[in-house]
Amino acid sequence: MKVLLVEDDQFHASYMEDVLVETLPEVTQIFHAQNGDEAEQEARAMAIDAVVMDLRMSQRNGIEAARTLWQERPETRILFWSNYADEAYLRGISAIVPEDSAYGYLLKTAPRDRLKLALRAVLIEGQIMVDREIHRLQRAKGQPRTSLDDSEYAVLLDLAIGLQDRLIAERRGMSLRTVQNRLLSLYDKLGVDDAHEDLPINKRVRALNRALVTRTLNIETLETAQRDFDRWQAGRG
Amino acid sequence: MKVLLVEDDQFHASYMEDVLVETLPEVTQIFHAQNGDEAEQEARAMAIDAVVMDLRMSQRNGIEAARTLWQERPETRILFWSNYADEAYLRGISAIVPEDSAYGYLLKTAPRDRLKLALRAVLIEGQIMVDREIHRLQRAKGQPRTSLDDSEYAVLLDLAIGLQDRLIAERRGMSLRTVQNRLLSLYDKLGVDDAHEDLPINKRVRALNRALVTRTLNIETLETAQRDFDRWQAGRG
DNA sequence: ATCCCTCTTGCGGGTTCCCGCAACACTTCT
DNA sequence: AGAAGTGTTGCGGGAACCCGCAAGAGGGAT
Structure with a gap:
């Protein structure tokens, strides 16, 4: 062998x-x-x-x-x-x-x-x-409360490479509002908490931050997500 | 010895x-x-x-x-x-x-x-x-065009943990507009490019993404930046 | 079939973000 | 002193984001 x-x-x-x-x-x-x-x-x-x-x-x-x-x-x-x-x-x-x-x-x-x-x-x-x-x-590691389902994870990847809601919606075949719903549950599960002493935060960035710190994503994930997106992007005029 | x-x-x-x-x-x-x-x-x-x-x-x-x-x-x-x-x-x-x-x-x-x-x-x-x-x-690694100066780096850290412009301004003792100027130069140096086939992106998230992919930041940096912020936050009302 | 639950979607509006423009500083060079 | 460059700040407005509300659309369970 x-x-x-x-x-x-x-x-x-x-x-x-x-x-x-x-x-x-x-x-x-x-x-x-x-x-x-x-x-x-x-x-x-x-x-x-x-x-x-x-x-x-x-x-x-x-x-x-x-x-x-x-x-x-x-x-x-x-x-x-x-x-x-x-x-x-x-x-x-x-x-x-x-x-x-x-x-x-x-x-x-x-x-x-x-x-x-x-x-x-x-x-x-x-x-x-x-x-x-x-x-x-x-x-x-203090990981997300409940684990992400596949569609949440997909949206997380899109968020992580910096896509806007509209583009995520297009790529994943959802409506804009549905994407935002996914984001809501992501924020929840990743522990993106507006609270923390009434300190306002940028939820999008915070979500990526939390995903990294909890090891839900890592830097290599970001790199491959980017490549996947580029490939999708290439095959659609 | x-x-x-x-x-x-x-x-x-x-x-x-x-x-x-x-x-x-x-x-x-x-x-x-x-x-x-x-x-x-x-x-x-x-x-x-x-x-x-x-x-x-x-x-x-x-x-x-x-x-x-x-x-x-x-x-x-x-x-x-x-x-x-x-x-x-x-x-x-x-x-x-x-x-x-x-x-x-x-x-x-x-x-x-x-x-x-x-x-x-x-x-x-x-x-x-x-x-x-x-x-x-x-x-x-295809790192940033020019390297970040200290104040840009400080703002990058704040951005990375999810702070909003206003809070960054307060923490770093700058005006809101100055923070935004720093962000502009960050976007430039990190290669956050709105272009890419007229695809709109979320610049803030994209900046964090690029900082990670170019190894300007890593996950441990995020963790210690968070601790620093918490410490600062604790010592001020 | 009816009820209930979850998921999706549109609408509306408050907030934040992004950034051009212009007015000041402050430095440096001539 | 004057000119030219660089960094800071306020203003204003368009775009994106966040999200409550409510109207459907399926999918079971009784």
Whole structure:
């Protein structure tokens, strides 16, 4: 079995390689990539079907690389391995994982045993596995009261790249007032509170701020949202 | 000589310890801390005067910890050691470094030799040293045309936490119109462009977005800006 | 079918934002 | 001193935003 290890931190990479050879005798070859672009090329060239992927990388991040990989070969098994428990990453992943694909999400701080377990479960057995720790950490961040539904999240992304209500309405096929209703519930769920000692605030900016601080969005999310918008924008005269 | 190593990634910590003992025979003891809070306690308890500090940590980030350390003992020598070349970090550091203090900023990707050099230059010789690589990487990010001056940056922080023009004016002691002038130049420098195919945008949100994407701000900056504001807010009726 | 609940949409108006214009400072150069 | 440049401030108005209110439009449950 061939495994592709996508990781730009050399220490983490060599640790993972260690654990891989120790844990999975099935593995015959380990390929390396430093970023998303290299990962795609390697995977294509070597017909890889098992990947361990860091999420935060310089060029092209793990989620975008994974999307391409899965588009080409949906049966690819991917274990995401990250320092961060951002909801943004989880949401990004679940937005691109195909029907019936095996994947996992593990924190880099996970003990060696749990890493071994996850490697076997995801890469060999084709299971789905998400580190419990992730949800625990998210709770500690003081995250939104209730989680956002898909349409709220979509509007949040549009808000975050600076679109005006009218344009959001057009893009998402809602009326202007409906967009504003979504914004209202966003403000509510993100804890955008006009109160705070009768201090008036700019709700729009505050919403983005809160989304970032609660790790509902992160900077990479903003970048990919922008690219998605540009693509949509390009295909419509 | 006692050195405090503040780093929450065990691989990086042990690598750094390695290099420390190999490079600096002057070092007699190495203490460890996992986050900013521990760092402060250790430094106080052990009368530390040389620190190697990661910037991105869970509890309290490196910059805030450094501020406290330097307040208590301005002669402390600190080498910041980070994965990221965010302008936000650089600006945060130069905002808190005391007159005549020795510090350095090095990327974790720096080769071992450069790390050795920086360790000796900063911790032993008391020099100031900033990795050239940092500026190179920043340029690659498509950063703002010209860099922001201090008053523009202050207004940007206020905007980023969601304050309205009026409140910014009050806090910074400017007139409303002056705040708006600052915003205008911010929009310009951050590349907030109304154009883009005659698509109207929300400039305020867009400014925050651009500041984040160009790494002028990062999420931790938002968090500390909020704390600063709360403190200001507490001390005034 | 009727009632109830949720979601959507239009309307209206109060507020904030964005910014051109013009009047002053204040500095600097000649 | 005079001129020319730069930064600050007030005024005014058009556009965008926020949101209460109320009229539908579906979707279950009884």
